[in-house]
Amino acid sequence: MAFTGGKRIFGDFPDVVIDKGIGSGLPVMGFGLVRDSELHLGISGRSSEERVRRHDIRMPADSSDGQSDFDSSPRPGYRGLARYSLLRLEHGSTFCLTFRTGADWIEGVTEESRQMIDAAAALRDAVKDLQFNAPITHVYNPLDYAWDAHALYLRKWAAGPRRVIFLGMNPGPWGMAQTGVPFGEISLVRDWVGVEAAVRKPPVEHPKRPVEGFACRRSEVSGKRLWGLFAERFVDPDRFFSEHFVANYCPLVFMDEGGRNRTPDKLPVGEAGALREPCDAHLREIVRILQPEFLIGVGGYAGKRLREVFSGDGIRVESILHPSPASPAANRGWAKAADAALRGMGVWN
Numbered sequence: 001m002a003f004t005g006g007k008r009i010f011g012d013f014p015d016v017v018i019d020k021g022i023g024s025g026l027p028v029m030g031f032g033l034v035r036d037s038e039l040h041l042g043i044s045g046r047s048s049e050e051r052v053r054r055h056d057i058r059m060p061a062d063s064s065d066g067q068s069d070f071d072s073s074p075r076p077g078y079r080g081l082a083r084y085s086l087l088r089l090e091h092g093s094t095f096c097l098t099f100r101t102g103a104d105w106i107e108g109v110t111e112e113s114r115q116m117i118d119a120a121a122a123l124r125d126a127v128k129d130l131q132f133n134a135p136i137t138h139v140y141n142p143l144d145y146a147w148d149a150h151a152l153y154l155r156k157w158a159a160g161p162r163r164v165i166f167l168g169m170n171p172g173p174w175g176m177a178q179t180g181v182p183f184g185e186i187s188l189v190r191d192w193v194g195v196e197a198a199v200r201k202p203p204v205e206h207p208k209r210p211v212e213g214f215a216c217r218r219s220e221v222s223g224k225r226l227w228g229l230f231a232e233r234f235v236d237p238d239r240f241f242s243e244h245f246v247a248n249y250c251p252l253v254f255m256d257e258g259g260r261n262r263t264p265d266k267l268p269v270g271e272a273g274a275l276r277e278p279c280d281a282h283l284r285e286i287v288r289i290l291q292p293e294f295l296i297g298v299g300g301y302a303g304k305r306l307r308e309v310f311s312g313d314g315i316r317v318e319s320i321l322h323p324s325p326a327s328p329a330a331n332r333g334w335a336k337a338a339d340a341a342l343r344g345m346g347v348w349n
Contacts, residue, residue: 109155109159110159110160112158112159112160112161112289112290113154113155113158113159115285115289116154116158116286116289116290117151117154117155119282119285119286119289120143120150120151120154120251120282121143122278122281122282122285123143123251123278123279123281123282124141124143124144124147124251126278126281126282127141127250127251127252127275127278127279128141128144130252130271130274130275131271132254132267132271133268133271134256135256135257135262136254136255136256136262137206137255137256137257138204138205138206138209138254138255139252139253139254139255140171140173140177140202140209140211140252140253140255141202141251141252141253142171142176142177142179142180142251142253143180143251144202145199145200145201145202145203145211146176146177146178146179146180146197146199146200146211146213147180148180148197148198148199149179149180149181149195149196149197149198149199149213150180150181152195152197153180153181153193153195156193156194156195156241157193157237157241157245158245158286158289158290160290161290161291161292162241162243162244162245162290162291162292163243163244163292163293163294164243164244164245164292164293164294164296164347165244165245165246165247165286165287165290165292165294165295165296166226166244166245166246166247166296166298167247167248167249167283167295167296167297167298167302167305167306168182168183168246168247168248168249168298168299168302169248169249169250169263169264169265169298169299169301169302169322170248170249170250170251170252170253170254170263170264171184171248171251171252171253172184172220172222172223172253172261173209173253173255173261174186174216174218174219174220175220175222175223176223176248176253177209177211177253178199178211178212178213178214178216178218178220179195179199179213179214180195180197180199181193181195182223182246182247182248183220183222183223183226183227183246183298184220184223185219185220185221185222185223185224185226185227185228186214186216186219186220188223188224188227188228188231189214189223189227190214192227192231192237193227193237194237196214197214198213199211199212199213199214206255206259207259208255208258208259209253209255209259221323221324221325222322222323222324222325225323225330225334225335226246226298226323228335229334229335229338229339230244232335233339233348245290245292247283247286249264249279249283249301249302249305250264250275250279251279252264252275254267263301264301265301276305279305280305280309283305283306283309284309287310287315292315293315293316294315294316294317294318294345294347295310295315295316295317295318296318296319296320296342296345296347297317297318297319297320298319298320298322298323299319299320299321299322299324300319300322302319303317303318303319306319316345318341318345318347320337320338320341320342321334321337321338321341323338
C-alpha cells in the first residue's frame with residue numbers, strides 16, 4: 001500500500017510500520033497488509049485538549065499484491081476525510097488504526113497499548129511546566145522530543161496484561177534520554193527490543209549532554225546490564241514481554257551546570273513533592289492497565305515509591321539492586337545477583 005504523496009506502508013502483518021503519518025507528521029501506530037478488495041480503517045486519536053475521536057474510513061485496495069494508492073479526494077469514507085479529521089489534532093498527538101479485511105478484524109493497537117500511550121502523553125504534559133532551581137540548570141523530557149520511539153515501545157510491548165513490571169527511577173543521559181525507552185541502551189533497544197525512531201532535540205540542550213538519538217555512540221551501562229540480562233535469559237523478546245514490562249517512575253532528566261546527572265531523590269522537598277504527584281498518578285494508571293502480580297523496583301528509590309503508592313493494595317512489591325556502575329555491589333556481578341534475587345522472590349523459576 002502507498003499513500004499518495006509518497007508516504008508508504010511496508011512489510012507484512014502484523015508488524016508493519018509506516019514512516020510518516022497522515023497530516024502534520026503525526027505518527028501512525030500499526031498497519032496490516034491488505035488481502036481483500038477493500039480496507040476498512042477505524043481511526044481514533046487524542047490530543048491534550050480534545051476528546052478521543054473515532055472515524056470509520058474505507059479505502060480501495062488491490063488484492064493482487066497488497067499495494068494500493070489511496071484516493072485523496074474529500075469524498076466521505078476516503079483519505080480526504082481521514083486527513084481532515086487528523087489535521088484537527090495537535091502536532092505530537094497519537095492515533096491508532098484498526099483494520100478489517102473482509103470479515104476479519106486485525107488489531108493495529110490494543111486497548112491496553114492505547115491506554116498506555118494516553119497515560120504517557122498525560123504524564124508528558126503534566127511535568128512539562130514544572131520548575132526546578134539551582135543547582136539544576138537543564139531538564140530533558142524524552143516523552144516530548146523522543147515521543148515517537150516511546151509510543152512505538154508502548155505499542156509493541158504494552159499490548160496486554162503483564163505479570164511483572166520493572167520500575168526504574170528516571171532516564172539516564174545515554175539511555176532513555178537518547179532512545180525514549182527506559183534503561184535505553186541503544187544497541188539493545190534497537191536490535192533486541194526492536195524500537196528505533198527519529199528523535200528530536202530538547203528545547204534547551206546541555207553542551208555536555210547532547211541528544212543524538214539512535215546515532216549516539218555512548219553506552220548506558222545500567223541499560224546494557226538490565227536488557228542484557230533479559231536478552232540472555234529469554235533470548236526472544238516476545239518471550240520476555242509476554243509477561244514483563246519495563247517502565248520508569250519519573251520521565252525527566254536533570255543536569256547541573258557541569259552536566260552532572262541529578263537524580264529525583266536529591267530534589268528539594270517542594271520540587272520533589274510537585275514531581276511525585278503526576279508520577280504517582282501515572283504509576284497507578286499503568287498498574288491499573290497492565291494488572292501485574294509483581295512490582296519490582298530497580299534500585300532503592302523506585303522500590304520506595306512502589307511501596308508508598310501501593311501499600312495495602314495486595315500487589316507484591318519487591319526491589320532488586322540497581323545495575324548502575326556507580327554501585328560497587330553491581331560491579332561485582334549484577335546479572336547473577338539480580339537473577340538469584342528474582343528466583344528467590346518467585347518471579348522467575
